Amino acid sequence: MIIHVNLKDKTNSLQQEALGIVGVNLIHSAFNLAHRPENLLESLLDNLSRDRIEIDMVEFKGIEFRRVDNxxxxxxxxxxxxxxxxxxxPDKSVLLPSSVFYKKSVIVERGSFRPVCNVNIDIMETALEQFSEEIGVGTEEIVPIMEITMNNLMQGSGSIDLHDFLARADMLAASGYKVLISNYKEYYRLGHYLRMNTNRPVAVAMGAASLMELFNVEYYNDLEGGILEAMGRLFKNQVGLYVYPWQYKDELITVENFKVDSDLQMLFDFVKAQ
Structure with a gap:
């Protein structure tokens, strides 16, 4: 069992204590919960909290875990x-996000990918090509990521169909892409996460239909400053947007003819100018 932890305590002594606790939990779990991997994961933070420690990578190997899909x-x-x-x-291997993103430009496409279709691939490929030209580096120096939020995995009942998830993961792997699973419902939180892990340019590729979601004021009801605060947070982190045209009925929707409410027009013009 290999895990990677991020220590959040402010002092060395508290970090040492937290690491010691998670180490003891790891040994106890390996001996007593190897047959129940989900319970094993949860037990790693016994007597700890997310305020003190985060586990962002775990990998199981060996005969005891032969039926475990990492x-x-x-x-x-x-x-x-x-x-x-x-x-x-894409080879189903476990990756450490901070290592993958380190000193790399990143472009991410968010979606449910149910199923993965030609449009999903074309959005990424065309955005990757344009992003490469604009920042002046080869596409091989940019990390393309397909991202799925927990919101896109949840069914109406609030549960997750694991077989459905693995089917989507297999299709994305067959297309050669790394996959990020996140709890970041809002784009500005995803942008902040990426900026925390790299000092190189970051971009988000999306269809024009997703742009409608980005400019939905109800999407930001939990923010005191609403959509204005959300846009400030997103572009404070210098995240670029690449918007793919959307065929809606008889009209091709692009950034140029995209319509927002009149009270959002100046904000949209600002975003477009970025």
Whole structure:
């Protein structure tokens, strides 16, 4: 069992204490909960809290865990609140996000990917090409990520269909993409997370239909400053947007003819100018 933790206590002594506790939990779990991996994960933070420690990577190997799919374990990390984001590669390997993003430009596409279709791939490929030209680096120096939020995984009952999740993960893997599972419902939180892990340019690729969601004021009811605060947080982190056209009935919707409420027009013009 391999885990990666982020220590959040302010002093060395408290960090040492937290690491010692999670180490004891790890040994206890390995001996007593190997047959119940989900319970094993939850037990790692016994006598601790997310305010003190975050577990953003876990990998199981060996005969005792031969039936464990590490992608499901990463999904459970986020589902249980042990981490806000976890990542796996196209070969189903477990990845450490901070290492993948380190000193790399990043472009991310958010979606439900149910199923993964040609439009999803085209959004990423065309945005990646344009992003590469604008920042002046080769596409091989940019990390393209397909991101799925827990919101996009939840069914009407609030549960997650694990077989459905793995089917989507397999399709994305077959397309050669790394997958990020996150708890970041809002784009500005996703942008902040990426900026925390790299000092290089960051971009978000989306369809014009997703732009409607981005400019839905009800999306930001939990923010005191509403949509204005959300946009400030997003572009404070210097995140660029690449918007793919959307065929709606007989009209092709692009950034140029995209319509917002009149009271949001100046804000939209500002975002477009970025």
């Amino acid at each position: 992608r499901l374990m990463l999904l459970n990390l986020v589902k249980l609140g042990l981490s806000d984001a976890a990542m796996f590669g």
